[in-house]
Structure formats: structure tokens, C-alpha cells
Amino acid sequence: MPPRARPLSPEERREQLTDVTLRLLRVHGRAVTTRQIAEAAEVAEGTIFRVFESKEELVDAALARAFEPGDVVARIEGIDRDQPLSARLLSLVALLQQRFRATFDLMLKVELVGPPGHLHDSEEAEAWRARLTLLLIDVVGDDADQLAVPVEHFLHVLRLLTFAGSHPRIADGRLLTPEQIVETVLLGLRKRD
Template structure:
């Protein structure tokens, strides 16, 4: 006999359903059923429609959730600023690659060719915070031929391209390869 799920407020129930839907989208794409979602969330299938109007609304909310910062900011904040530059950058690129690859995989599963449009003040604030964190990990611009914000931009672009199966022609770059390319290309030559 199935046990009844604990009572939750509609907003809390919606969060549980969105989380379950996102996990299932990564596996089944848009073919996920409301029955699968209900089972994964531990609710009756009819409960879904007390929280959202349609499966499509739930799928859209789950896709939007995938593009939220999640733990990305916290993981970058954990990078020790006292580590040598190369080690800091390898950790940063590793974090970005995990995020990019998970996002690319989800996009393939659900048939997206680009991310959902974000114009909210929250999204803009998150982007600014992310840029600030990345610049902090990169560190002092005296080591580079370009300003830190440019180095951070190049690092993110190379990480993005080197993490995408189609862009990289199946030859994905390791975090070390990305970092070494940036360090050799943008670092000042030692004084003789």
C-alpha cells in the first residue's frame, strides 16, 4: 500500500515537482510523463495539476531552473585564493565544464538550440556576481598582457567551446588544456 505524501504548501509542492521534472528531463527529454513525474516526486498524478496548469508549464519551469546559478556561485567562492594561479584556474574551468556539459546534455534532450531568454534584474545581478567571482579567481592583472576581465572572458569562451561536443568536433579540452592555452597566450613573458 502506497503511503500518502506529507502535506506541503503549493509553492513547496511546486518546487518538489520542478526538481523531479528536471531530473527526469535529463533522462527522458520532453517525453517524460506526468505519471513519471508524480512517482519521482512522491505524489499522486492529479496533484500535479493542483500546482500547475499543464505538463508543459512544469517542463518550462524545470528548464528555467536548469539555467539558474544553483550551486555554481558557491562552488566558485570555495576556490582558495591562496592557491597558485594555474591550480585556481583549473578548478574554475572544471566547475564551468561540469555546468556546461550538464546544460548541453539537457538542451539536447529537450530540443533546445539556445538557452531561455533572461532579462530579469535577478539574472543581471547573478551575471555581475559571477563575473566578479571569476575575476577574483583569475587575480592580479599584472601577470597578464590583457585586463583581468578580458582574461576571464577568454577563459570562459575557451571553456565553453572546449566543452561542447559539436564545437570541439568531439575533441573536448581538459581543464588543464584550457588553462595552459590561456596562460601561454595571455600571460606576460618573464623579464629577462
């Protein structure tokens, strides 16, 4: 019998179980059991059903957590704006690739072909994309005048190439490095003398 769980509020317990389930989904996919979740969370299996109606509701909460921005905002804000544009973009692409790869691995493990519709096609998701665009524009900063296209288009192309170049199936198993992505986009979209 597992040890008695530390008393938590229902919301704290939901958060704890969601985090544990997300971690286990990355290993076991949808085959994860409530018993495994309970053991990893060090709670009795019945504790899960005091804060979640079903395993499916818990898995949905964990998948929603996976698509939240998490620490991405702080990490983008932490990119040193005093570096040259290419160095800033390398940091940005490396960060985005980590995020994309973790998401792709999880999606493959739980057999998703795309993000859940309610997470991608919502007002909240649209607000996050708008915020991300502003963060990325800030990374480019005053160097936007070096670009042959509007900064929003430049960033769109950079994100698309990063996405495609980070997905093992889209890239036919030949993933692009941050250097390859940044060099391709800068060479293609920088102003020429």
C-alpha cells in the same frame, strides 16, 4: 494507487515537483509524462495540476531551475585563493566545464539550441553575469598584474574557450581538458618578459 503525499504548502510542492521534473528531463527529455513525474515524486498525478496549470508550465519551471546558478557561487568561493594562479584556474575551469556539460546534455535531451530567451535576456540574467564576473575576478585576485590584458578580457577568453571546448559539437567531439584550456589562455595572455 500511489501512497498519499506528505502535506506540503503549494510552494513546497511546486519546488519538489520542479526538482523531480528536472531530474526526469535529463533522462527522458520532453517525452517525460506527468505519470512518470507523479510516480517519482510519490504523489497522485492530480497533485501536479493543483500547483501547475499544465505539464508545459512544469517543464518550463524545471528548465528555468536548470539555468539557475545553484551551488556554483559557493563552489567558486571555495576555490583556495592561496594556490598558484594556474591551480586556481584549473579548479575554476573544471567547475565551469561540469556546469556547461550538464547544461549541454539537458539542452540536447529537451531539444533546445540555446537557453530560453527569457532566462538569458533578462535583468536577472544580466545581474547574474555581473556577479559571476566579480567572482571570477576574485579568483584571479592579485595575479591580474601578470596578465597582458585587462582581467575582464582574460576571463572572457577563458570562459569562451571553456564553453567551446566543453561542447561536443562545437569541439567536434574532441573536448578540451581543464589543463589544455588554462595552458592555452595563460600562454597566450600572460605578460612576457
